[in-house]
Amino acid sequence: MYSYWGFGLHIKSDIEFPELLPVTFGSADLSIYQGKVPRQLEGENLVKMVKVSMNENEYLHAVPGVADYYASNGQEICVEAHPGADEKSIRLFLLSNAIAAILHQRNRIPMHASAICHEDGIVLFCGRSGAGKSTTVTTFQKKGSIVFSDDVCVLENDNNGELVALPSYPMIKLWEDSFAKIGLETAEEKYKIRPELAKYARFYHDEFDISPRKIKQVYILDPENRTDNVEIKKLGPLAGFKLLQQNTYRYVQMNGMKKRNIHFAMISKLAAEVPVFQISRPSHGNTIDAVIDLINANLLHHD
Secondary structure, three states: OEEEEEOOEEEEEOOOOOOOEEOOOOOOOEEEEEOOOOOOOOOOOOEEOOOEEEOOOEEEEEEOOOEEEEEEOOOEEEEEEOOOOOHHHHHHHHHHHHHHHHHHHOOOEEEEEEEEEEOOEEEEEEOOOOOOHHHHHHHHHHOOOOEEEOOEEEEEEOOOOOEEEEEOOOEEEEEHHHHHHHOOOOOOHHHEOOOOOOEEEEEOHHHOOOOOEEEEEEEEEOOOOOOOOOEEEEEOHHHHHHHHHOOEOOHHHHHHOOOHHHHHHHHHHHHHHOOEEEEEOOOOOOOHHHHHHHHHHHHHHHO
16 A cells, blocks of 8 residues: 555555655545445435536546546545556546545535745635646746645644645646746656646655645636736635635535535635735736736735
């Protein structure tokens, strides 16, 4: 068995995950193993979709040509690989959909957010897929910042009742065109996260810090690109809450597992305690350096 840390959990796995951080520990929070998954879920409060079904404590997901995943009770993930499936794809869907199900089952709040470390806390960048979260944190990294997490940050209250975030795992996923925007050489073929995707992994195990961090600011990356210039707008608590709640990672799982009350309380606290800003950009040209400069100026102004 392999031993890892990821998403705030100690993980035992009979599948090797180069993406995760190897650690040594006693008892595991989560066990990952290969085997036969249930053909279907039964019982009350069952939510059924085309390839997914779930209730409050179980999650079943069939990914054609890859694997079937069964996540249960916040403690176990069983993987039944399909014949000929590539290992990267099997791991990728587990580290996204199946892990998200485990987090929701454990009453954790996974946010669709990347983050950088900033002084005594972190800065979150929220947005749907393709909004530019990974490009933003990688550009900050190139300019000397330390990446806290890519794509997912897990919210929780610490022992003192303070809101903190935990990172996911030390890998950034970048589309091929982002390398040119940032000024990086395109990664080698072996770093593709799936054989058929022009998306590549960048690892940062050596600087990965698993310590929970306070959130200092949140930036919502507006995907509509409706402005002529890069702009930052401070949002009030209600407007911030509305946009933050849309950036729950795997929102459908939250609803299907009846976690809305837990989610509402945590996001309300985040919107009330932490400044939330929205970034808008024009649809043309490479604006990433202008975005970074504006964020840095905003961080100085609001510290």
